[in-house]
Amino acid sequence: MEQKASETEKCKLARRRWFILVLISLLQTLSGVTFSCFGQISNFFGAYFNVTYAQVDWMTLAFDVPPLVMTVPLAWLTYRRILRFRALTLVTAFSLTAAYVCIAISLMHADLFWLSVVGQTLNGLAAQILMATPSMFAVLWFPENEIGTAISVNLLGLFSGYIFGVIIPTNLLSKVSNVTNEHNTHVIVDDRNILLITFCVCFVVAIAVNISLLLVVADTPPNPPSLRAFETSSLVCGKTFLRTTLDLLSRFPFILACIIFGIIFQAQTVEFTMMAEILEVTSQGGNPDAIGGYVMCSYAFGCIVGTPPAAFLVNKCNNRRTIGIVSTFLVFVFSGGITFGVFFKNLVTVYVCNILMGFVSQLAMVVIYEMVTEVTIPMEETFVTLWFAGIMTPMGIFFGEIGRVVLIHFGGVAVILFQTISMSIAAVLFVILAHQILSFISSIEDENRKTEDESTSLIIQN
Incomplete structure (x- = not known):
């Protein structure tokens, strides 16, 4: 009976860790979509928000602001074990959700371009944490011979997001490339609505991932499957x-x-x-x-x-x-x-x-x-x-x-x-x-x- 119960627990653990991995990969996909899409709709942003291409590029590069200012605080919080895997993952999910909210609201009015910049900055915060947590998750929840596989599945989510971020606006907003008069209000409004629907769908997916992570994500599995997981969970560093x-x-x-x-x-x-x-x-x-x-x-x-x-x-x-x-x-x-x-x-x-x-x-x-x-x-x-x-x-x-x-x-x-x-x-x-x-x-x-x-x-x- 005890052996059967142990096998059942391992089966639950296997399903749970793969489910968590899929959720993290979805977060990577959502982050990749938000990062890569703006270059393909620069014409739309220029016409709708009345900004230059250089400003659209800088909005994309706002993605890189969090690593410049948040590295020391995040490193200190993780070093002190104040933020662990579960907290970091939930911060990521909430940051991505907030990013989609900001970008969607910015499309409501042509004077709200700055909200798109805020949304891309929040996406950059999520992406920075997403770069750090997958390896930690893989080490804690997977045996040594599956760690590389777990990390690679996570990366597949990231690059899939890059592709979706290109294909979706390139095809759905095809009218933008044919606009010769940037004041063609009818075309711009139509494309704005399509883009707004797209970001709202991503927002709904982000909410679903948030709820799922709240239910299943944990700092460590019941039985750390690897030597490195044991070292990580038990390590107490004597240095400051x-x-x-x-x-x-x-x-x-x-x-x-x-x-x-x-x-x-x-x-x-x-x-x-x-x-x-x-x-x-x-x-x-x-x-x-x-x-x-x-x-x-x-x-x-x-x-x-x-x-x-x-x-x-x-x-x-x-x-x-x-x-x-x-x-x-x-x-x-x-x-x-x-x-x-x-x-x-x-x-x-x-x-x-x-x-x-x-x-x-x-x-x-x-x-x-x-x-x-x-x-x-x-x-x-x-x-x-x-x-x-x-x-x-x-x-x-x-x-x-x-x-x-x-x-x-x-x-x-x-x-x-x-x-x-x-x-x-x-x-x-x-x-x-x-x-x-x-x-x-x-x-x-x-x-x-x-x-x-x-x-x-x-x-x-x-």
Whole structure:
């Protein structure tokens, strides 16, 4: 009877953790939709709110404000165990719901553009926490051989959101691209209503996710399925928050990884905010907003396809250095292919290279993140990831704004060439990172083995 009850409990736990994972993935999808859609409806926003394209771009970049101002408070709250997994997840869900409320209300009147900016900022807060919590959830609720799978499912939600955010406005608001007179009130109002309905549907989904999370989400499962989960739940760090933070920021491999992530994030920023303008200034023909959106979709599709292999390789392959070096080098190669396609006005090459760059960039990013967790043990992953997002985001914005200056002064081909050069720098930095991490791990290998033996014996005793 006891054995049967134990099997029943495991079955409930399995269903519950996958259900929580689906809910978190839905949050990622909702966040991705809100981030990626504005570039495709910049004409509508310009006509309806009477703002410039640059202001619409800055509204998109308001997404990156929370990592600049909230990293230290969130890191302190998680370090002190004031905010744990359940609280962080619910804050994310409520922030996304509030974001959709703000954006929907802003569409009620042409003077409420600032509310859209507030909504995008709230979405940025949700996205920052969503970057930190999935790994924490996977470690606590899944065994070691399923952690990569759990994280990859979460990432699939994010990139699916990017695709939906492009496809929905590009197709539903197709009239906007044909508006020659920006004061055509009838067309603008019709498209405003369609967009309002879209955001209201997303709001309803967010409410449903909120209610579901309130019912099922928990800080830890009844039986932590992994050694790392036991370490995380029982770890009491003797250092102060300031000392722990300084210890983290003094680790050269961690800072180097942040820089590499920032460069790759810069490439995504170019895709989301500048591709339409790049195609327009290089005279690709057609509707640049729609084409730029579909180019971005191709990148997100490549990321989706590349995520499961990345998770499998991280779980199964020990030679992660080689995977990371090869994949980072290929990101550089395919970004060069995009430059070639833009220069010679060959959209097929642009699409194909974006798919391939998305694929290999996921391999690189998953491997880099795994390496970061190796050099920051025994620090809690949520604490590390919040700082990771807080550092790499402003770096990505910085590189992206350099790209904006290059676009304005030198044209579309120049900014794509700048992206390619950035990727070559990232590839070189990854080689240095791999060497640094190998040296770091070798220096503490004996100590880690002793710690693992002690932790394993504690689990057996308990």
